[in-house]
Amino acid sequence: MTKMKLRSAAGSCSLVHDIFRNLKKDCVVEFRSRVSFAISMAFAGISTIAVSLVSGGVPFSSLVQAILLWLILFFSAMNGLAHIFTREEEEGTSLFLLLNSNLDAVFLGKLIFNIVFFFVLQVLITPLYLFFIQAVPARPGHFIAAVISGGVAISSSTTFLGAMVAKAGGRGSLFTIISFPVLLPVLWISIAETAGSLQSGGSTAVGNLVFLLAFSGLVVAISLILFRAVWNSQ
Amino acid sequence: MAVIPVKEIEAKSLSKKFGRTWIFRDLNFSVKTGSSLAVVGPNGSGKSTLLQILAGIQRPSLGAVLFTADGLTIPDHEKNESIGFISPLFLPYRELSGRENLEFAARDKAGLARSCELLDMLGLDRHKDKQVKSYSTGMIQRLKYCIALCGDPFFLFLDEPGSNLDDDGREAMYRHLVSIKNERVLVIATNDQNEAALCSRELLLGS
Amino acid sequence: MNKVIASVILSALFFFFASPCSVNLSKSTVYLSAVYAQQEIPFDNSNKTTVQDDQEDQSVLYSVMAVIVVLWLGIFTYMVKLDRQVKKLKRKL
Amino acid sequence: MIKHIVNVLMLLTIALAFLWVPSADILGHSSRIIYFHVPVAWVSVLAFIVSGVLSIIYLKDRDGKYRLLEERAHASASIGLAFTILTIISGSIWAKISWGSFWNWDPRERTIVVLFLIYIAYFVLRSALADNPDRRKISSAYMIFTMVVMPLFIFVIPRMYDTLHPDTIINTQRKIKMALEMRMVLLLGVVSFTLLYVYLYKISTKILFMKKTIEERSDE
Numbered sequence: 001m002t003k004m005k006l007r008s009a010a011g012s013c014s015l016v017h018d019i020f021r022n023l024k025k026d027c028v029v030e031f032r033s034r035v036s037f038a039i040s041m042a043f044a045g046i047s048t049i050a051v052s053l054v055s056g057g058v059p060f061s062s063l064v065q066a067i068l069l070w071l072i073l074f075f076s077a078m079n080g081l082a083h084i085f086t087r088e089e090e091e092g093t094s095l096f097l098l099l100n101s102n103l104d105a106v107f108l109g110k111l112i113f114n115i116v117f118f119f120v121l122q123v124l125i126t127p128l129y130l131f132f133i134q135a136v137p138a139r140p141g142h143f144i145a146a147v148i149s150g151g152v153a154i155s156s157s158t159t160f161l162g163a164m165v166a167k168a169g170g171r172g173s174l175f176t177i178i179s180f181p182v183l184l185p186v187l188w189i190s191i192a193e194t195a196g197s198l199q200s201g202g203s204t205a206v207g208n209l210v211f212l213l214a215f216s217g218l219v220v221a222i223s224l225i226l227f228r229a230v231w232n233s234q
Numbered sequence: 235m236a237v238i239p240v241k242e243i244e245a246k247s248l249s250k251k252f253g254r255t256w257i258f259r260d261l262n263f264s265v266k267t268g269s270s271l272a273v274v275g276p277n278g279s280g281k282s283t284l285l286q287i288l289a290g291i292q293r294p295s296l297g298a299v300l301f302t303a304d305g306l307t308i309p310d311h312e313k314n315e316s317i318g319f320i321s322p323l324f325l326p327y328r329e330l331s332g333r334e335n336l337e338f339a340a341r342d343k344a345g346l347a348r349s350c351e352l353l354d355m356l357g358l359d360r361h362k363d364k365q366v367k368s369y370s371t372g373m374i375q376r377l378k379y380c381i382a383l384c385g386d387p388f389f390l391f392l393d394e395p396g397s398n399l400d401d402d403g404r405e406a407m408y409r410h411l412v413s414i415k416n417e418r419v420l421v422i423a424t425n426d427q428n429e430a431a432l433c434s435r436e437l438l439l440g441s
Numbered sequence: 442m443n444k445v446i447a448s449v450i451l452s453a454l455f456f457f458f459a460s461p462c463s464v465n466l467s468k469s470t471v472y473l474s475a476v477y478a479q480q481e482i483p484f485d486n487s488n489k490t491t492v493q494d495d496q497e498d499q500s501v502l503y504s505v506m507a508v509i510v511v512l513w514l515g516i517f518t519y520m521v522k523l524d525r526q527v528k529k530l531k532r533k534l
Numbered sequence: 535m536i537k538h539i540v541n542v543l544m545l546l547t548i549a550l551a552f553l554w555v556p557s558a559d560i561l562g563h564s565s566r567i568i569y570f571h572v573p574v575a576w577v578s579v580l581a582f583i584v585s586g587v588l589s590i591i592y593l594k595d596r597d598g599k600y601r602l603l604e605e606r607a608h609a610s611a612s613i614g615l616a617f618t619i620l621t622i623i624s625g626s627i628w629a630k631i632s633w634g635s636f637w638n639w640d641p642r643e644r645t646i647v648v649l650f651l652i653y654i655a656y657f658v659l660r661s662a663l664a665d666n667p668d669r670r671k672i673s674s675a676y677m678i679f680t681m682v683v684m685p686l687f688i689f690v691i692p693r694m695y696d697t698l699h700p701d702t703i704i705n706t707q708r709k710i711k712m713a714l715e716m717r718m719v720l721l722l723g724v725v726s727f728t729l730l731y732v733y734l735y736k737i738s739t740k741i742l743f744m745k746k747t748i749e750e751r752s753d754e
Contacts, residue, residue: 021338025330032330099291099324133256233292
C-alpha cells in the first residue's frame with residue numbers, strides 16, 4: 001500500500017521558491033484587504049492611549065511600564081496574528097493552498113509574514129507607548145533588542161497555534177486561551193528584560209535574549225513537524 | 235513526449251466512513267491513460283469524498299489508491315504535481331485577480347502561459363486582471379478549470395466541473411475536455427447526464 | 442469496584458484521625474486506646490503523651506491533616522465519578 | 535491486582551508519614567505535607583507526559599495499529615487536570631501555614647499554574663473541535679507542542695525576576711535538605727501515588743473500551 005505521502009513539491013530550491021510564492025500571495029491578499037491590518041493597528045494604538053489616559057500621566061516604575069507594554073503587545077498579537085490562517089479557512093481557499101504548494105512552504109511563508117507583521121506593529125506601537133508614558137529607556141540598544149526578540153518569540157509560536165484555531169472555527173478568544181500558556185514564560189522574560197533596559201542600573205542579561213530567540217527556533221522546529229497533522233485534512 | 239507512458243490510477247477495496255456510517259465500501263476500479271470514469275449517484279452518496287480520496291486530499295478509512303506509470307508506482311511529490319482537481323469546496327483567492335491566481339497556481343512560466351491561453355479560450359480574457367471578487371460563479375468555475383489544468387496534470391479529478399456554467403461555457407469546457415482526455419486519466423463526479431456521457435465508463439455509488 | 446474505593450478511603454481516613462493525636466508514638470495499640478478514650482473532643486491536648494513535641498503547636502498538625510483530607514476528598518470524588526461512569530456503562534453492556 | 539498494592543502502599547505511606555518520620559527542623563510538623571503534596575504534583579506532571587507520549591504514538595501510527603490512543607491521552611489528561619487542581623489547593627493551604635499567605639507566586643506555584651493553564655487550553659481546544667474530523671490529530675498536536683515547550687519553563691521560571699523579586703523564606707529548590715527517612719517515605723509516597731494514577735488510568739481506559747464496544751454494538 002503506498003504510504004499516503006502528503007503533498008510536497010520536489011527539491012529544496014523549489015521550496016524557497018514556494019515560500020516566496022506563498023509570501024507574495026499572502027502579502028498581496030493582506031494588502032488588498034487591509035481591514036484586518038487596520039484593526040490590529042487600531043487595537044494596539046487604542047490600548048496604548050487607553051493605558052496612558054487611564055494612568056493620567058502618573059509616572060510608574062520601569063517594571064510596571066514594561067508589564068503594560070508587553071500586555072499591549074500580547075493582546076494586539078492575539079488580535080491580529082491568527083488572521084493569516086483563519087482567512088484561509090473562512091474563504092475556503094485552504095484546499096487551493098493544499099493542492100498547490102507543499103505544507104512546509106505554506107507554513108514558512110505565513111511564519112515570515114507573521115514575524116514581519118508583528119515587527120511592523122511593534123515599530124509603530126512602541127515609540128507611541130514610550131511617548132505617552134514619557135519614558136526614555138536608559139539603554140535604548142538593550143530595550144530595542146528585548147522588544148524585537150520578544151516579538152519574534154511571540155509571533156513565531158502563535159503562527160502554528162493560529163493554524164489550529166483556523167481549523168477549530170477561528171473564534172478569537174480560543175486563540176488567546178491556547179496561546180497564553182505557551183507565551184507566559186516569553187512574556188515573563190521579555191518583561192524582565194525590558195524593565196532592566198528601562199532602568200538606569202542593571203546589566204544586559206544576554207542570556208534572556210538568547211533564550212527568547214532559542215525559544216522561537218525550537219517552536220518553529222516543532223511547528224514544522226506538527227503542521228502536517230493540523231493543516232492537512234483528515 | 236513521443237511515446238505516452240501508460241499511466242494508471244487503481245483503487246483497491248476503497249472504503250470510507252464518517253463517524254459511524256459507511257459512505258462506500260470495497261470500491262475496486264482502475265482508470266488507464268485515455269480512458270475516463272464517470273462517478274454518478276444520488277446526492278450524499280460520497281462522490282465528492284471519493285474524488286478527494288483519489289486526489290490524495292482525504293485519506294480512505296480502508297483500502298488504498300495506487301498511481302502507476304507503466305506499472306511503476308509514481309513517487310509522491312511527482313504525483314502531487316500531476317494532479318488537477320476541481321470541486322465546489324475549492325475556491326480561488328477573491329482579492330487576487332484571475333491572472334494572479336494562475337500565477338500562484340502555476341509552477342513555471344510555461345504553465346502560466348498555457349493556462350492564460352485557456353482562460354482566453356473560455357472567454358475570460360477581458361476579466362483576466364479584475365479581482366475574482368467581481369467574478370460571477372460561472373466565471374469562477376472557468377477560472378477553477380484553468381487553475382486545475384495549469385500544471386499540465388496527468389490525472390484529472392473533476393467534481394461537477396460544469397456546475398453553474400452557462401451553455402456556451404459548458405460547451406467550450408466539454409470541447410476542451412474531449413480534446414485532452416485521450417492522453418490523460420480523467421475521473422468526473424457528476425449528476426449531469428451529458429457530462430457523464432463524456433466518459434467511457436460509469437461507476438454508480440450509493441446503490 | 443466501589444467497595445474497593447470505600448475500603449481505601451475509610452482506612453486512610455481512619456489512620457488520619459488516629460495519627461495526629463499521638464505523633465511519634467511507637468506502639469499503635471497505645472494510641473488506638475487513646476482514640477477510644479476521648480469521645481467528645483477527638484483532638485484535645487490532654488492525651489499528648491510524647492515528650493519530644495510538647496512545645497509543638499497542635500494547630501499545625503490539624504492543618505497538615507486538613508491539607509491531606511482535602512487531597513483525599515479530591516481523589517475520592519474523582520474515583521466516584523469514574524465509578525459512576527463504569528456502573529452506567531456496565532448497565533448498558 | 536494493582537488495587538491491592540495501591541491500598542497497602544497508601545496505608546503504609548500514611549502511617550509512616552505520621553508515625554515514623556521525624557519532623558523537619560525549620561518547618562516542624564507541617565513538613566509532613568511533603569509526602570502527599572509532592573507526589574500529587576508529580577502525578578500531574580506524569581499524567582501530562584503520558585498523554586504527550588500517547589499523542590506522539592497516535593500521530594506516528596497512522597494505520598491504526600493501536601485503538602483509542604487519543605482518547606486515552608485525553609483520559610490521562612483529565613486525571614492530570616484533577617491532580618493539578620488538587621496540587622494547587624493543597625499547595626496554597628500549605629503556603630498559608632508555612633508562609634502566611636495563600637499565594638505568593640514562588641517558582642513552583644508558577645510551574646503548576648502554567649501546567650493547569652495548558653490542561654485547560656487542551657480541553658477547550660478539544661471541545662471547540664467537536665465536529666471536526668481532524669479533532670483527534672489537532673488536539674494531540676497541541677498536546678505534543680506544549681509538552682515540548684513545557685520543560686523550558688522549568689529552567690526559566692526559577693531564574694525569573696530574581697533581580698526584582700524578594701526570594702521566599704525557604705529556599706526555592708524543590709527538595710529541602712532531607713534526612714534519609716524522609717527521603718524514603720517521600721519515595722514511597724511517590725510510588726504509591728504513581729500506582730494510584732496507573733490504577734485510575736486503567737479504569738478510564740476500561741471505560742473508553744466499554745464505550746467503544748457499546749457504540750459498535752449499537753451500529754450493527
